Amino acid sequence: MTNTIIIHGRKTSSNVQTVMWAVAELGLKFERFDVGGAFGGTDTPEYLAMNPMGLVPTLQDGSITLFESCAITRYLGARYGNEAFWPSDLTRRADLDQWAEWAKGTLSRSVIYEIFWTLVRTPKADRDMNTFAVSVSNVGRLMKLLDKRLAGKNFLAGKHLSFADIIVGHLLYRYYTLDFARVPTPNLDAYYNRLTERPAYADHVMVDYSSLQVD
DSSP: OOOEEEEEEEETTHHHHHHHHHHOOOOOOEEEEESGGGGGTTTHHHHHHHOTTOOEEEEEEEEEESHHHHHHHHHHHHEEEEEEESSSSSSHHHHHHHHHHIIIIIHHHIIIIIIHHHHTSSOOGGGHHHHHHHHHHHHHHHHHHHHHHHOOSSSSBBBSSSHHHHHHHTTHHHHHHHHSSOOOOOOHHHHHHHHHHHHHHHHHHHHEEEEGGGO
């Protein structure tokens, strides 16, 4: 019998969204508790015993407790995913995992910590627009790489959604809804549109982030 998975973390966190989307795509029973940000709760002894980093998300699945969104997503894929979501063939899985790792490190840094942080989390008076222009150029170069990977594919693996799409695709809602000039990426645009048609993506990734805006 499958446990009810517990996720600790606010729904506006992009890292929490990664896990929530994966759980929903896999059809798992879950409960989510608001922790972090305005909700606080990450510095309590009880929480730090689960997640010594004091960040979100934290997942509990029976006797297993995990932190780090990508580690959680890989765990969920390995334990609950089918062949399409978590390929058993090591070569196929490694090919997807390199894109997942690239997204978590390189792409996330560009989208979240440069573009999103400037436009949403930094007051207008404090924004360095020269640095931002460099960030826009950089994210455009990265999205061109992703666009090339998606040529002729519905998803990163081909026809079916995989764990790598979770780690890559959750970044795209913010990328496409922030107000800045994006480079032409027709394959990526079509991919994003396919993601938005998935109920799990709409419910857990397309989350209003206006509460995070700093004026």
